[in-house]
Amino acid sequence: MVHGELWxxxxxxxxxxxxxxxxxxxxxxxxxxxxxxxxxxLSSLYHVFGxxxxxEMARFALVFSFALLFAAPMPIVLHLxxxxxxxxxxxxxxxxxxxxxxxxxxxxxxxxxxxxxxFLYRKHFVxxxxxxxxxxxxxxxxxxxxxxxxxxxxGVYDISEESLKKDEKAIKILAAVGIxxxxxxxxxxxxxxxxxxxxxxxxxxxxxxxxxxxAIVSGIALCMLTYIIVMEARKxxxxxxxxxxxxxxxxxxxxxxxxxxxxxxxxxxFMIFAITLELLDLVFRGYTAxxxxxxxRTVIYQKDFANIFLLQYTLGNLVPFILFLIPGLTIRxxxxxxxxxMMGVFMMRWNxxxxxxxxxxxxxxxxxxxxxxxxxxxxxxxxxxxxxVGIFVMPFALFWIIAKIFPVFDSKxxxxxx
Amino acid sequence: xxxxxxxxxxxxQGIAAIAVPxxxxxxxxxxxxxxxxxxxKVRWGFLVDTQKCVGCGLCVRACKLENETPYxxxxxxxxxxxxxxTKDGKVFADSPKAARDGFITDKIELGxxxxxxxxxxxxxxxxxxPKLCNQCENPxxxxxxxxxxxxxxxxxxxxxxxKWCIGCGYCxxxxxxxxxxxxxxxxxxxxxxxxxxxxxxxxxxxxxxACPFGARMIGNINDPADEVGKIIRIERVSVLKxxxxxxxxxxxxxLSKEVR
Numbered sequence: 025m026v027h028g029e030l031w032x033x034x035x036x037x038x039x040x041x042x043x044x045x046x047x048x049x050x051x052x053x054x055x056x057x058x059x060x061x062x063x064x065x066l067s068s069l070y071h072v073f074g075x076x077x078x079x080e081m082a083r084f085a086l087v088f089s090f091a092l093l094f095a096a097p098m099p100i101v102l103h104l105x106x107x108x109x110x111x112x113x114x115x116x117x118x119x120x121x122x123x124x125x126x127x128x129x130x131x132x133x134x135x136x137x138x139x140x141x142x143f144l145y146r147k148h149f150v151x152x153x154x155x156x157x158x159x160x161x162x163x164x165x166x167x168x169x170x171x172x173x174x175x176x177x178x179g180v181y182d183i184s185e186e187s188l189k190k191d192e193k194a195i196k197i198l199a200a201v202g203i204x205x206x207x208x209x210x211x212x213x214x215x216x217x218x219x220x221x222x223x224x225x226x227x228x229x230x231x232x233x234x235x236x237x238x239a240i241v242s243g244i245a246l247c248m249l250t251y252i253i254v255m256e257a258r259k260x261x262x263x264x265x266x267x268x269x270x271x272x273x274x275x276x277x278x279x280x281x282x283x284x285x286x287x288x289x290x291x292x293x294f295m296i297f298a299i300t301l302e303l304l305d306l307v308f309r310g311y312t313a314x315x316x317x318x319x320x321r322t323v324i325y326q327k328d329f330a331n332i333f334l335l336q337y338t339l340g341n342l343v344p345f346i347l348f349l350i351p352g353l354t355i356r357x358x359x360x361x362x363x364x365x366m367m368g369v370f371m372m373r374w375n376x377x378x379x380x381x382x383x384x385x386x387x388x389x390x391x392x393x394x395x396x397x398x399x400x401x402x403x404x405x406x407x408x409x410x411x412x413v414g415i416f417v418m419p420f421a422l423f424w425i426i427a428k429i430f431p432v433f434d435s436k437x438x439x440x441x442x
Numbered sequence: 443x444x445x446x447x448x449x450x451x452x453x454x455q456g457i458a459a460i461a462v463p464x465x466x467x468x469x470x471x472x473x474x475x476x477x478x479x480x481x482x483k484v485r486w487g488f489l490v491d492t493q494k495c496v497g498c499g500l501c502v503r504a505c506k507l508e509n510e511t512p513y514x515x516x517x518x519x520x521x522x523x524x525x526x527x528t529k530d531g532k533v534f535a536d537s538p539k540a541a542r543d544g545f546i547t548d549k550i551e552l553g554x555x556x557x558x559x560x561x562x563x564x565x566x567x568x569x570x571x572p573k574l575c576n577q578c579e580n581p582x583x584x585x586x587x588x589x590x591x592x593x594x595x596x597x598x599x600x601x602x603x604x605k606w607c608i609g610c611g612y613c614x615x616x617x618x619x620x621x622x623x624x625x626x627x628x629x630x631x632x633x634x635x636x637x638x639x640x641x642x643x644x645x646x647x648x649x650x651x652a653c654p655f656g657a658r659m660i661g662n663i664n665d666p667a668d669e670v671g672k673i674i675r676i677e678r679v680s681v682l683k684x685x686x687x688x689x690x691x692x693x694x695x696x697l698s699k700e701v702r
Contacts, residue, residue: 025626026516026517036553039521040539040540041518041621045614045615046615094499104609105611106607110608117588117589120586122588123586123588123612139689140590222615222617222686267638356628386535386702389553
């Protein structure tokens with residue numbers, strides 16, 4: 025069977041070779057890189073612009089952005105027909121292609137996040153490594169821990185006031201440089217679509233900007249949501265197994281509504297930018313009504329109406345907007361709003377990627393995407409629900425591991441004896 | 443000890459020193475010199491005479507067999523479209539199985555397994571249009587390939603390197619003519635290449651050879667004596683979707699405005 029034939033339903037006149045070649049994983053790709061970029065921008069709000077209320081969130085967002093970074097290229101790998109040849113992009117990059125820049129942008133961004141993390145956690149590495157270095161009879165686990173943290177210090181053990189001040193300066197510079205790079209990382213994902221002149225829905229210079237704005241929305245939403253979940257889970261954990269040496273319930277405050285409120289303001293701001301640009305694009309297309317508008321109109325207002333206007337604009341944008349703007353924001357209300365905002369951004373990616381293939385190049389036929397839910401071979405797994413869920417879960421698993429090396433909370437939780 | 447200033451200075455000098463001889467070689471590039479003298483460059487072009495096509499599908503069959511596109515797979519390097527215009531202004535079009543077996547029924551395929559029967563008296567006009575890769579002068583598929591696995595030869599034909607293609611599908615998305623697909627067996631991008639292995643040996647493409655009505659012709663359009671080139675220069679011909687700026691090199695005689 026031809027790739028794509030399994031999940032494509034054709035209607036009216038469609039060219040024989042046309043199928044939905046870019047399926048769920050290509051929806052996941054901009055969604056995941058968007059989360060990376062958004063999380064980084066959130067962390068930079070504190071480091072660069074000095075918004076003090078976001079201090080705790082900033083550290084969390086940066087570590088999460090790092091975890092997300094590893095998951096971001098995975099959708100492409102799963103999508104490729106020859107995943108092992110993916111390395112060819114680095115070996116013979118063909119620079120007229122938007123995808124060819126991926127390696128350079130991705131690695132330079134990764135380097136910025138990694139070095140910023142290093143400066144941020146350098147003190148912690150030294151504090152863990154030094155006592156272990158002096159300890160005489162180390163156990164196996166302690167040896168492993170020592171080796172990890174000792175190498176992470178990169179041989180720099182100076183944690184004097186003066187050097188820490190220098191670290192802060194470095195963090196500020198890296199965070200500032202990181203913002204345009206993060207925007208570029210994601211803006212160029214938008215460019216991959218926006219520059220396809222053959223596709224009537226994709227081709228617009230607004231695409232990269234729309235992608236960046238919605239990316240920041242989704243990144244902030246995911247960080248806030250994970251922050252709430254982790255903080256609340258921590259509270260429940262302490263409550264259930266209270267030990268005398270642990271923090272009291274008052275100390276483990278759970279998610280702070282103050283932090284949530286401030287962050288939500290930025291979420292709303294970027295959401296307004298994103299919606300304005302998307303509506304501008306829609307209005308402009310309708311107003312200019314060039315050749316392909318006839319078919320685009322039927323796709324937007326009929327075939328994909330529920331996906332675009334109900335799931336994306338109403339549930340994904342309008343409802344969270346109202347939820348955040350009603351005074352007296354609570355953690356629960358914020359959580360619902362955040363989950364919906366993320367869903368809204370996911371639906372935006374879906375409506376771009378799948379919606380862009382919902383009509384034929386003939387402009388007189390349609391294609392419908394039937395996502396494989398129950399896999400019956402590797403292809404239907406990786407380009408179906410299973411693959412998408414796997415990709416989405418991956419950064420959380422990574423975050424859990426990475427947070428062991430880069431603790432995102434104050435280490436007050438340790439027993440009092442230490 | 444070397445100072446920072448000196449280090450940067452010497453590094454820049456070093457880079458400049460390496461760069462100069464490279465540019466010198468570029469200026470007197472001998473192959474480019476020879477190429478500039480070569481005025482009789484080959485440019486393969488294709489001519490489709492839609493007035494002659496009867497939709498028998500022999501070209502599609504010949505192509506599938508010649509180029510080892512799985513015979514029953516619902517993809518093809520070339521295909522034939524049928525257009526039926528009714529008296530009430532409706533346009534119907536289809537290409538069942540890429541017209542591999544010709545058009546064996548009067549009913550028009552509407553997708554979802556539905557067929558539309560059009561009464562003979564209702565038909566205003568009907569015609570067939572063969573399609574294939576346009577071997578564009580400015581090919582978007584070549585532009586977007588991230589690894590350079592698809593490329594344009596000196597004689598204008600766009601080829602795909604099956605050993606290097608990563609199967610991302612960007613070229614498939616970028617082609618406004620929908621000629622590209624994933625080869626069911628190789629999993630790499632696949633498309634018509636004017637039977638490059640044949641034309642390089644002075645033979646005709648499989649589809650041209652198979653067409654009993656002379657609806658398809660191929661030639662070197664830069665050659666003043668070439669029949670295809672002559673027709674393109676002298677007669678009124680058109681190309682498909684020129685609004686994309688791809689400069690397609692498959693020319694059509696008798697193209698109707700309904701053709702997509």
